[in-house]
Amino acid sequence: MTVLVAYASKHGSTAEIAEAIAAALRDDGLAADCAAVGDVGGLGSYDAVVLGSAVYMKHWQGDARHFLRKHAKELAEMPFWIFSSGPTGDPAEDDAAWQEPKRTVAKAEKLGVRDHVVFGGRISPESGRMAKAMADNTPEEYRDRRDWDEIRAWASGIAADLGG
Numbered sequence: 612m613t614v615l616v617a618y619a620s621k622h623g624s625t626a627e628i629a630e631a632i633a634a635a636l637r638d639d640g641l642a643a644d645c646a647a648v649g650d651v652g653g654l655g656s657y658d659a660v661v662l663g664s665a666v667y668m669k670h671w672q673g674d675a676r677h678f679l680r681k682h683a684k685e686l687a688e689m690p691f692w693i694f695s696s697g698p699t700g701d702p703a704e705d706d707a708a709w710q711e712p713k714r715t716v717a718k719a720e721k722l723g724v725r726d727h728v729v730f731g732g733r734i735s736p737e738s739g740r741m742a743k744a745m746a747d748n749t750p751e752e753y754r755d756r757r758d759w760d761e762i763r764a765w766a767s768g769i770a771a772d773l774g775g
């Protein structure tokens with residue numbers, strides 16, 4: 612059983628989430644490859660897929676959306692999961708409409724996605740003018756909201772589902 616963890620990440624924090632998911636799957640006895648969506652040649656050698664993207668302005672990255680479209684037929688015939696990475700700032704002010712890439716989730720649900728989860732993201736001032744402005748307005752403790760225990764637990768659920 613080999614799982615592909617494919618991701619789209621502009622500034623690296625979603626890539627690190629994908630790596631953590633792949634590592635957790637391996638810890639649970641599965642083989643797992645982790646790659647940027649653009650580096651994936653095909654799904655032929657995989658039994659299951661985890662696809663994730665950073666969310667910008669309420670949308671997945673274009674290359675992740677393209678991946679979902681391009682491989683729709685194959686994904687519909689295999690177990691697959693998706694995750695989004697995005698929210699930073701005070702969790703009390705989280706706004707589902709800002710976090711959830713609605714149309715992408717709807718498309719994935721049509722294809723039979725087993726689960727969709729939104730993980731906290733990371734905003735870093737080095738990631739451009741907009742990011743710097745956002746980071747400056749975000750208390751330091753909420754600039755990186757990635758919860759590694761939550762991420763590993765989600766991956767372990769996938770491994771259990773796949774019999775790992």
Ligand SMILES: Cc1cc2nc3c(=O)[nH]c(=O)nc-3n(C[C@H](O)[C@H](O)[C@H](O)COP(=O)(O)O)c2cc1C
Binds near residue numbers: 668
């Ligand atoms: C210009 C800009 C727009 C963003 N838009 C959203 C958004 O619509 N929803 C959300 O949840 N997070 C949003 N974020 C936060 C990012 O998704 C978060 O920083 C994410 O972890 C970035 O992932 P990456 O490092 O893999 O690119 C935005 C960040 C920036 C800088």
